[in-house]
Amino acid sequence: MLLWVKRKIRRRRSEVTGDHVLQEPRQEIRFEMEILGVISTVYKFQGMSDFQYLAFNMDQDGKQISMYDKILLQKPQKEDFFCQELPLYIPPPIFSRLDTPVDYFYRPETQHREGYHPPQVSGENLIGLSRARRPHNAIFVSFEDGKVPAKPLEAAVRNWKKMCTNAMDMKVEEELKQLFDVRPIWSRNALKANVSVHPDKLKLILPYMAYYMLTGPWRSLWVRFAYDPRKNPDAKIYQVLDFRIRCGMKYGYTTNEIPVKAKRSTYNYSLPITVTKTASQMINMQDLKHGLSTLSQSSVKKAPASRCIDMLIAIPISQDSIYIFREWALPPYRQMFYQLCDLNVESLQKIIRRNDGKEEVCTEKDGWCLQKTGDELRDSMSLMIRKLIRSKRPALFSSKSTPSDSKGQLTYESGEEEEDEEEEDEEEDYQPSEGSENEMETEILDYV
Numbered sequence: 150m151l152l153w154v155k156r157k158i159r160r161r162r163s164e165v166t167g168d169h170v171l172q173e174p175r176q177e178i179r180f181e182m183e184i185l186g187v188i189s190t191v192y193k194f195q196g197m198s199d200f201q202y203l204a205f206n207m208d209q210d211g212k213q214i215s216m217y218d219k220i221l222l223q224k225p226q227k228e229d230f231f232c233q234e235l236p237l238y239i240p241p242p243i244f245s246r247l248d249t250p251v252d253y254f255y256r257p258e259t260q261h262r263e264g265y266h267p268p269q270v271s272g273e274n275l276i277g278l279s280r281a282r283r284p285h286n287a288i289f290v291s292f293e294d295g296k297v298p299a300k301p302l303e304a305a306v307r308n309w310k311k312m313c314t315n316a317m318d319m320k321v322e323e324e325l326k327q328l329f330d331v332r333p334i335w336s337r338n339a340l341k342a343n344v345s346v347h348p349d350k351l352k353l354i355l356p357y358m359a360y361y362m363l364t365g366p367w368r369s370l371w372v373r374f375a376y377d378p379r380k381n382p383d384a385k386i387y388q389v390l391d392f393r394i395r396c397g398m399k400y401g402y403t404t405n406e407i408p409v410k411a412k413r414s415t416y417n418y419s420l421p422i423t424v425t426k427t428a429s430q431m432i433n434m435q436d437l438k439h440g441l442s443t444l445s446q447s448s449v450k451k452a453p454a455s456r457c458i459d460m461l462i463a464i465p466i467s468q469d470s471i472y473i474f475r476e477w478a479l480p481p482y483r484q485m486f487y488q489l490c491d492l493n494v495e496s497l498q499k500i501i502r503r504n505d506g507k508e509e510v511c512t513e514k515d516g517w518c519l520q521k522t523g524d525e526l527r528d529s530m531s532l533m534i535r536k537l538i539r540s541k542r543p544a545l546f547s548s549k550s551t552p553s554d555s556k557g558q559l560t561y562e563s564g565e566e567e568e569d570e571e572e573e574d575e576e577e578d579y580q581p582s583e584g585s586e587n588e589m590e591t592e593i594l595d596y597v
Contacts, residue, residue, distance in 0.1 A: 151188055155181040190215065196249045204238040287356040290372075292365030292379070292513045299375040305356040312353050321346045325358050333373040334387035335359075336488060339472040340371070366516030369486060378516075382508035385517035386490040386501065392474075393484045395531050402538055409479055476533050489518075492526070494533070500525050 159177040192203075204216040220238065286305040288298045313319060324344050328335065341351065355361075359371040366388040367378050378384030396404045470481050473491045489501050500522060508517040515522060 151185045153183045153185050155183075157181065204236075206236070288360040289363050290360050291363045292368075297372070297375065297377045298360050301357050301374065305353075309353050309357040312350060318350065321350070322354060325354060329358055329373045332387070332490075333376040334367060334370050334378060334384065334488070336370050336389070336472055336486060338486075339488070339491070342469050342471055365513045366511075366518075370488070379511045382511075382517050385508065386488070388489050388516045388518065390487045390489060390492070390523055390526055391484070392480070392487055392527055392530055394480065394534060396483070400535060402542070404483070406542070407479070407538060409481070409483055474530065477537065479534065479537065489526075492530075494529075497526055497529060500529070 157179045159179070161175050161177070204220055205213045206216055208214050216235075216238070219235070286302045286308065288302065290297055309322075313322060321344060325340070328340065328343060337351070337355070340346075340355075341348075346354070355371055359373050362368050362370050362372055365379075367384070368389060370387070370389055372378060376384075378387065394407070394409055396402060396407065470478055472487065473493055474480065474485070474487050474497075476494045492498065492501070501518065503522075504517075504519050511517050
């Protein structure tokens with residue numbers, strides 16, 4: 150029932166006679182109630198009701214008719230149900246994404262001491278002008294730049310010396326110097342795998358040791374100061390290779406059938422006020438035969454995990470595979486950035502060394518290698534991964550394309566046209582989920 154309640158307040162003034170108050174001021178409250186009618190339909194919302202977009206229609210009399218029961222399927226329907234003419238009920242193009250009230254914590258403006266002057270920061274080539282510049286003082290170099298820096302910025306030296314306060318930090322500095330002496334170009338993943346250092350300290354010591362390449366065959370890599378790979382053909386083995394695992398029906402397996410995932414996916418983002426429901430669990434007949442007591446153990450798995458759980462055990466993933474490619478192991482992520490010297494397969498090294506001693510010019514796309522070298526490496530690596538998966542899961546390739554057909558498909562798909570999530574092992578404070586932004590972009594954001 151719909152109950153109408155009215156609250157009436159009657160205030161009485163005080164009565165004063167001469168110097169005496171006969172009656173104090175007071176108020177009387179009275180409630181009046183009336184039943185307006187009987188409600189047949191009730192709508193309940195988890196969020197604010199005025200932020201809901203309801204589907205309704207107007208009849209000939211101008212009365213609003215709810216379309217809720219006509220839109221939602223209550224039982225299996227025939228084809229005629231889906232062919233009937235109905236509006237789409239699409240939300241308006243500009244509509245609020247939030248339908249739950251949230252607290253906004255207002256904070257007072259920052260109060261500076263007398264005489265404080267804000268630092269002068271140039272807005273040129275800044276990524277994200279809405280925040281202050283991070284004081285890591287890295288030097289960025291593009292392939293077109295003329296000279297390479299010979300020493301770090303004074304601010305980078307000062308920041309690291311301020312951080313280097315104990316024996317462990319000094320040991321890390323010495324180990325990094327030795328690594329850059331042996332190998333002048335490193336990726337951050339390779340350094341993290343060879344040196345035990347906290348990510349926050351690695352951010353500070355890298356600008357102290359090397360400069361960062363933005364474009365060209367050594368993009369997203371750290372290069373030792375005063376070393377120019379564009380003038381040294383020996384730097385060919387340190388070039389970067391952007392490799393992405395090819396998945397799809399024409400390759401014989403999908404992303405859910407191999408134990409390799411993206412670090413962060415754009416499809417898994419949700420608003421902070423999103424209400425998540427518990428996912429349904431799959432139970433097989435074997436679990437029911439053993440009784441419900443076994444369901445609380447590891448026998449109950451989610452659907453995607455159950456498809457490739459045996460592959461997690463069958464196909465190894467080495468500890469240093471974060472930067473090294475091996476024929477017998479799968480990469481840890483769907484997209485990897487390998488240096489050519491870290492491709493530990495003899496057939497791949499033969500492709501790289503085809504023009505040893507005959508390097509003439511360094512190009513921005515292929516570096517010191519022959520043209521299409523990167524495409525040939527990707528094709529060979531993709532075939533190795535396909536062969537590895539075929540040996541462990543032959544059922545995936547039953548009644549599917551032949552190896553010769555798949556090889557032609559792999560060759561056709563070579564290059565950088567695939568659009569999978571990219572890989573980068575981010576810092577602890579970044580907390581990536583299942584996917585990743587461009588490795589070079591995310592690393593630049595740490596320093597600007």
